[in-house]
Amino acid sequence: MAKVRYHFNTKSLKIEKVKVTFKQRFLRLLSVVATGMVFAAVVLLFAYNFIESPKERIMQREIDQYKLQFAILNDRLDKVQAVVSDLQDRDDNIYRVIFESEPIPSSVRKAGFGGTDRYAKLEGFRNSDIIVNTTRKLDVLTSQLYVQSKSFDEVFELAKRKEELIASIPAIQPVSNSDLRRIGSYFGYRTDPFYKVTKFHEGIDFTAPVGTDIYVTGDGVVTKVEYSRSGYGNCIVVNHGFGYETLYAHLSKMAVKKGQKVKRGQVIGFVGNTGKSTSPHLHYEVHKGGRAVDPINFFFNDITPEEYALMIELSQRPSQTLD
Template sequence: MKKIKYFYNTNTLRYEKLVTPLRVRLLRVFGFVSALLVSSALVIWVYTRFVPRPTDKVMEYRYNSMKENYATLKSEVKTLQDQIAQLEKRDNEVYRSIFEANPVPDSMRVKLIEKKKELDKVEALNDDQLSNEIANSLNNIAARISYQRTSYDGIEKLINNQEAKLSSIPAIQPLSNKDLTRIASGFGMRIHPIYGIPKMHNGLDFTAPQGTPIYATGDGTVTTAGVGNGTGNHVIINHGYGYETVYMHMVRIKVRDGQHVKRGEVIGWVGSTGASTGPHCHYEVHINGSPVDPVYFFYNDLNAEQYDRLLKLAATGSAKSFD
């Protein structure tokens, strides 16, 4: 029940009912509503200012996570850049030394098209997708760098192996023969000097005074250093890679079985031991066990003119061999 208020009227000397004018009541309502709105705004401000919302916590967590991911990605990018720089340096050293040229991409337009596709793809991604995409790209780059490094290591091994192979291939004459006068009999069918019948001559005969040094024509390991019935004092060198050389009729052998020799090293001296009709060195080159014409393996100590002359001398040598 609404409480009725009275007041004492001094003019009428009576208690009269208190009636609040409509204007006053409206002002009171307005004041109350205004105070309520101001208080609400103040409470909301304090709440939003000092009380974190769940969404704010999520955003802060995502921000911190992205900040950590960015720092990690930045570090990985720096590492990958250093690795790529090292690979580029090795690439230049390897390919420039071999091909003496800098490889050029087949088409720059292809790269531009791919770059445009990547930009369009990146623009369509949100932050999380972008982070994941960057991480996947970095993992892919790291895997490609690792594979490329392995590839370059293989290339370096091939190069080192190629250097060893070039040092091992027979490439010089077994005797000093600068004036090209010492080849007496070439490769092919020749009349045997003792039996007097045509017989395959599997090497070259180099005539020289007894005691003339005989040189290893390539790096290798001595597999035989001894005496044979027809070969006399002879040496066989295994050069690896399927190559083998034979030196016969020495007066004396300098090397021993199992010894490693270098190209140009003296392995013995010219003689006439075994089935021989005079001091000379019978020299053979074998590839995978089959004899080949040694004349094609003198490219290291002859120029083009000398080599051409040597080919003619070997082809027009004596019809008889010395052994």
């Protein structure tokens, strides 16, 4: 049934009766409802995109906190990287120079981590750049610290070996000789006291009374304790390792046994006059790689540069050996 309504006609200036059908009322209602739904949808869409829910606010706070922690972590990683770089520099330019070892190649220190796909699983997120950057720094530091750790292991072994070498080198005089007056004959060509011909003297003769203490000049192992019929008389040979050997001849008595370990400065025997000898003295030799070398060059723990220069001058004067 149509509903009657009244409408003022502005043209005729009369109030006219208007019949509104059910269909018209339905369409009007539908229009109102549709407008309301559209408005509600717009409001909901705005709220969804621009108004945070309590849960979203909590999540955002957590994300902000993660970002802050990542920033702090990156700053710490940068500081650790600076320390590692300093260690690498010291390793290559100080420690390895001291121990005469080649520096670690840059290609080893800066070795990579596979291809670009290594970080692909970290891409595509809202903060992927932070995550990838931090992960890459950790990977680089992990690799560098591993290489540095292995390098320090090697340097430690070099240091131990250097310490052993320093202790083993025959670096002192085998008898007390603070005034340098006990050297009767030097290394080099000298006159043989028995045959009166010039022969190469492979050691130094230290004059001293019978029974004077003889000191081993470096750490090592005694390899010979014997009476030599070649002219050395009672003699001791010590192997110091690293290619060094020392010989002590014409002893009156030996104080060590073959195979015994000895330390620099330890008494190993006593001055005598055994074998081919003209008077009590110690004949002392240093061998490097099986070849006799001038013992004077190894007295750096015992003498000053001035005393060394005096020894060199005296060694160049003609003289006769004592054996």
